[in-house]
Amino acid sequence: MTTKEKIIRKALTSVREELIKIDSFLNANPLSEIIRLDIETIKIAKNMNIPKMGFYLERQMKKRKTLLLLAKRQIKESSVMIDRKVKLGIEEGDLINELFWIEQRSNKSVQRMR
Secondary structure, three states, rough: OHHHHHHHHHHHHHHHHHHHHHHHHHHOOHHHHHHHHHHHHHHHHHHHHHHHHHHHHHHHHHHHHHHHHHHHHHHHHHHHHHHHHHHHHHHHHHHHHHOOOHHHHHHHHHHHHH
């Protein structure tokens, strides 16, 4: 494996990892999670005593706050993330194409040696 091929494979791995992160960000559905969390909280709170309820509600509110922050971030950054995803997709295609040509040149040189 040549140095160029190693660099391209490493870059391709990095691009794919970033694409996975962007997809998980864009596919997250924090508002439905908040609704599910609220329904769960109401059901469980009905059956709890007062001391336990305070601790439980505090924990649920932290989860809710985190989900609300994610929802706000999605609203602000979705278009930027989509643009970045498109650019990374193009870059991924270019890297795959370059690897293809490296492999083709490598196969031709092996065939000439025979």
